[in-house]
Amino acid sequence: MRSVVALAGERVAAFELGIVCQVFGLDRADDGLPVYDFAVAGARVGEVPTTSGFPVRVTHDLDHLVAADLVTVPAWPALDAPIEPAILDALRAAVDRGARVLSVCSGAFALAAAGLLDGRRAATHWQFADRLARRYPSVHVDRDVLYVSDGPILTSAGAAAGLDACLHLVREIHGPRTANELARRMVMPAHRDGGQAQFVDLPVPAAGSDYVLADLLDWMREHLADPLPVPALAARAVMSERTFARRFRAATGTTPHRWLLDQRLCRAEELLETTDLPVDHVAGQAGFGAGDTLRHHFTARRGVSPAAYRRTFRN
Numbered sequence: 001m002r003s004v005v006a007l008a009g010e011r012v013a014a015f016e017l018g019i020v021c022q023v024f025g026l027d028r029a030d031d032g033l034p035v036y037d038f039a040v041a042g043a044r045v046g047e048v049p050t051t052s053g054f055p056v057r058v059t060h061d062l063d064h065l066v067a068a069d070l071v072t073v074p075a076w077p078a079l080d081a082p083i084e085p086a087i088l089d090a091l092r093a094a095v096d097r098g099a100r101v102l103s104v105c106s107g108a109f110a111l112a113a114a115g116l117l118d119g120r121r122a123a124t125h126w127q128f129a130d131r132l133a134r135r136y137p138s139v140h141v142d143r144d145v146l147y148v149s150d151g152p153i154l155t156s157a158g159a160a161a162g163l164d165a166c167l168h169l170v171r172e173i174h175g176p177r178t179a180n181e182l183a184r185r186m187v188m189p190a191h192r193d194g195g196q197a198q199f200v201d202l203p204v205p206a207a208g209s210d211y212v213l214a215d216l217l218d219w220m221r222e223h224l225a226d227p228l229p230v231p232a233l234a235a236r237a238v239m240s241e242r243t244f245a246r247r248f249r250a251a252t253g254t255t256p257h258r259w260l261l262d263q264r265l266c267r268a269e270e271l272l273e274t275t276d277l278p279v280d281h282v283a284g285q286a287g288f289g290a291g292d293t294l295r296h297h298f299t300a301r302r303g304v305s306p307a308a309y310r311r312t313f314r315n
Contacts, residue, residue: 001034001036001070001173002037003037003067003068004020004025004038004039004069005064005065005070006020006025006039006041006072007042007065007072007091008041008042008056008074009042009048009077009087010048010081011049011050011077011078012048012051013074013075013105013159014050014052014054015052016074016075016104017040017074019074019104019159019162019163020072020074020162022163023163023166023167023170023186024038024070024072024166028182031181031185032181033178033181033185040056040058040060041058041059041062041064042058042061042062042087043062043086044061045060045061046058051077062086062087065093066093066094066097069100070099070102070169071091071094071102072101072102072104073091073101073102073108074103074104074162075104075105075106075107075159076106076110077106079128079131083113083114087114088114091110091111091116092115095116095152095153100153100169102153102154102155102156102166103124103155105124105128105156105161106124107155108122108155109132109135111153112136112139116153117138117155118136119138120150120151121140121141121148122139122142122148122150123141123146123156123161123196124141124155125157125158126157126200129141129143143196144196144303145195146161146164146192146195147164149168149172157195157196161196163186164191164192167183167190167191170182171190171191176190192312194302194303194304194308197301198302198304198309212238213248213251213252216236216237217259219236220263224260224263224264224285224286224287225284225286226287228260228287230245233256244256260287261297261301264286264287264288264297265298265301267286268286268288268306269302269309269313271285271286272313272314273310273313273314279291279294279295279306
């Protein structure tokens with residue numbers, strides 16, 4: 001892999017463009033690291049506005065993609081705007097002749113528009129995952145990973161996950177020693193465990209105009225460490241279990257069991273981030289009872305163990 005191109009649209013996400021520039025656009029020959037022929041190309045040569053308020057200069061047109069070994073697509077800000085056919089044709093032609101393609105964050109939308117993700121697994125930022133799946137139903141959107149490699153296509157989640165994807169590609173092509181040294185130069189881990197689930201801030205469902213349940217939800221959050229069986233919750237709300245279940249789903253969009261599990265996981269995250277309590281104690285205060293139960297649910301929903309989460313996010 002010698003030639004790398006960053007593709008620019010009508011607007012450019014500056015930080016995501018900076019990610020591919022950082023990995024592939026700097027000359028680190030003095031450190032014994034690979035040097036690439038790097039360029040920014042687009043449908044037109046000239047200044048292109050960025051999402052950060054300053055312009056960048058596109059120095060090459062789409063013909064530059066013809067010789068590229070890797071085409072990178074930084075985040076694509078205009079998700080709802082049509083993409084120029086010439087850009088889509090250039091992406092398809094690059095893959096057809098054997099080039100690799102890497103997208104960062106919402107750059108996956110440009111690849112999907114070109115049909116390059118049809119029948120493939122793909123990742124994008126968790127905020128856009130459902131949107132990508134709805135718009136392109138033939139794409140198998142994986143919501144719980146930092147990046148996905150499927151054939152010549154590598155798609156990544158949020159901006160920082162773009163660095164993970166770039167390092168994965170460097171590791172695949174040049175070997176782990178080169179990837180580790182590059183990661184060391186950028187002061188980041190050579191490989192991160194887990195996936196997007198550990199970064200998603202779970203929303204607290206709104207209770208709407210159901211004031212009885214709004215008060216109950218507040219009370220439940222204050223008593224997460226206690227046993228909270230549905231019959232007791234229904235009795236507290238002065239409802240039958242059947243009515244309680246129906247109104248709870250209408251107010252929160254989920255079941256009491258699922259809502260409690262989400263809230264207890266959030267409470268466990270808070271304790272892991274802000275205290276030195278042993279995992280068994282965290283489990284008790286969050287309502288899981290035993291540490292093994294917390295580990296099971298935490299790993300299943302967040303993609304990492306409580307201990308790994310604490311190492312990453314401990315204040």
